[in-house]
Amino acid sequence: MARKQYIGAKLTILTLAGAAVLTGTAWLSSNGQPAATAIAATQPVSPSSSNVTTTISSTVQPSQAPAPRAKRSRGS
Amino acid sequence: MNRDLGVVAGVLVASLFGGLALNAGELGTLPWMLSRVSGLVAFVLLSSSVVFGLLISTKAADGVLPRPFVFTIHQFLSVLTLTFLGVHAGSLLFDGFLHFGPVSLVVPFAAPYRPFWVGLGVISAWATAIVTASFWMRGRIGQKAWRKLHYASFVAYLLSLVHGVTAGTDTALPLVSWTYVVSFALVAALLVYRIGLASQPARKPVTATTRRRSPAEAA
Numbered sequence: 001m002a003r004k005q006y007i008g009a010k011l012t013i014l015t016l017a018g019a020a021v022l023t024g025t026a027w028l029s030s031n032g033q034p035a036a037t038a039i040a041a042t043q044p045v046s047p048s049s050s051n052v053t054t055t056i057s058s059t060v061q062p063s064q065a066p067a068p069r070a071k072r073s074r075g076s
Numbered sequence: 077m078n079r080d081l082g083v084v085a086g087v088l089v090a091s092l093f094g095g096l097a098l099n100a101g102e103l104g105t106l107p108w109m110l111s112r113v114s115g116l117v118a119f120v121l122l123s124s125s126v127v128f129g130l131l132i133s134t135k136a137a138d139g140v141l142p143r144p145f146v147f148t149i150h151q152f153l154s155v156l157t158l159t160f161l162g163v164h165a166g167s168l169l170f171d172g173f174l175h176f177g178p179v180s181l182v183v184p185f186a187a188p189y190r191p192f193w194v195g196l197g198v199i200s201a202w203a204t205a206i207v208t209a210s211f212w213m214r215g216r217i218g219q220k221a222w223r224k225l226h227y228a229s230f231v232a233y234l235l236s237l238v239h240g241v242t243a244g245t246d247t248a249l250p251l252v253s254w255t256y257v258v259s260f261a262l263v264a265a266l267l268v269y270r271i272g273l274a275s276q277p278a279r280k281p282v283t284a285t286t287r288r289r290s291p292a293e294a295a
Contacts, residue, residue, distance in 0.1 A: 010152050017117050024113030
């Protein structure tokens with residue numbers, strides 16, 4: 001009897017964890033941001049780095065705009 | 077039956093990575109999303125394992141749950157944490173943006189993204205793996221060494237928390253930030269209770285001895 005309870009509890013935990021991953025991944029796939037955007041959003045922006053970004057955006061032609069990679073868009 | 081569960085979990089993880097490898101070119105952001113979610117689930121599982129471990133050492137669950145049951149679930153949660161850590165790290169191999177390699181997943185501070193904070197996560201994963209493996213080495217290394225080794229689980233927990241907060245991109249989400257807060261509050265409260273208990277044991281034997289001696293003294 002105890003063994004059945006143990007197995008039941010383990011299966012419940014396994015199912016909950018698996019369901020959380022599947023649901024979370026599905027939710028993020030429809031609502032979440034891709035890696036580049038998500039990482040860029042969490043980068044701490046200092047006044048000096050924002051100045052650099054402004055300088056670059058004012059000197060680079062729109063046709064030469066860099067790919068939306070976090071590191072490149074921040075001018076590092 | 078435990079082996080059966082392990083085999084089922086192993087087959088599921090192998091199928092997952094097999095599917096990822098077969099469709100590597102068309103996955104888009106799926107590995108990235110999977111890594112984020114599985115990392116968070118692994119953190120919740122690790123927190124639960126630590127909480128269950130503290131429930132054993134503080135005896136806080138005695139009378140509510142049988143101790144062998146709590147121990148079995150504590151051990152199972154540790155194994156499951158490692159499984160989801162494998163998914164968390166392994167899926168990064170298939171991400172087309174971050175360019176993680178096998179070495180950067182297992183060697184601390186070698187990651188291409190936030191190397192220090194990711195490195196703390198790698199150390200935490202290794203510590204979790206060692207503590208989990210020690211469940212099956214208890215007989216060989218002895219109870220005292222096993223207990224001392226088990227203290228590494230607190231280090232693993234703290235490092236995983238710091239890793240999640242600093243390297244995770246979802247910390248700002250209310251659900252995620254509250255998960256961190258509730259987890260830390262639970263672990264900290266039980267740990268303080270545990271430390272409080274550890275400073276008391278000298279009193280109990282005295283009381284027990286006094287009770288035993290009382291009849292003799294009366295006689």
